[in-house]
Amino acid sequence: MLIIFIYIIILAAMVAQLELQIEGKKTGWASKLSCWRIENRITNLILGNKPLTGYHVWLLLTLLFAFHNIYLYVPFNLKTEMQCLGYFSWFLVIEDFMWFIENNYFGMKNFKKGRIFWHKRWFWGLPYSYWWGMIIGTLLLIGGLR
Numbered sequence: 001m002l003i004i005f006i007y008i009i010i011l012a013a014m015v016a017q018l019e020l021q022i023e024g025k026k027t028g029w030a031s032k033l034s035c036w037r038i039e040n041r042i043t044n045l046i047l048g049n050k051p052l053t054g055y056h057v058w059l060l061l062t063l064l065f066a067f068h069n070i071y072l073y074v075p076f077n078l079k080t081e082m083q084c085l086g087y088f089s090w091f092l093v094i095e096d097f098m099w100f101i102e103n104n105y106f107g108m109k110n111f112k113k114g115r116i117f118w119h120k121r122w123f124w125g126l127p128y129s130y131w132w133g134m135i136i137g138t139l140l141l142i143g144g145l146r
Contacts, residue, residue, distance in 0.1 A: 008091050009098075015063070016098035022055075025105040029118035030055040048129055050118045064088060079144045086140030093133035 024032060035054035043052045067088045070080060100111045110116065112125075119127035 004087060005090070008087060009094055012091055012095035012098045013102065015059075015095050016102050019059075019095075019099055020103055025103055028099075028106070028116065029053070031117075048118075048127070049120050060092075063091070067091070079146070082140045082144030086137045086144055089133050089137030089140060093130045093137070097130070 022033070023030060029050055030037075030053040033053070033055050037051040037053050039051035043050070067084050070084060074080060100106050100108060106116070113119075113122040116127075119129070121128040123131055
């Protein structure tokens with residue numbers, strides 16, 4: 001399990017750097033990209049008042065597909081799927097945080113409520129989405145390891 005988390009941290013750092021190169025250092029949440037955006041009550045509820053963007057949909061689908069490469073080697077089963085989704089959930093949290101660590105414009109000095117327009121709701125110094133990602137990821141991993 002430790003080796004998988006080390007792999008996830010390295011992958012998250014690489015994807016965060018890729019996002020910085022694509023989005024630019026002074027922007028976030030694909031705000032300057034020419035991709036489609038959908039924002040309504042449903043997307044605001046699910047994404048915490050952020051628009052759903054074509055950039056993020058295709059990035060996440062690509063990564064989710066890559067996280068499921070295990071099925072090239074083993075047959076599908078619920079425990080393996082729970083592990084895939086649990087690790088993916090943790091990856092999303094780590095990758096988003098790495099974006100701030102690697103971003104010279106935002107940096108850790110600005111990682112706080114009121115400084116990041118796409119993270120509007122915070123609890124104990126972290127965006128709500130991080131808490132949900134860690135809780136859901138942990139529950140999936142516990143369920144998948146039983």
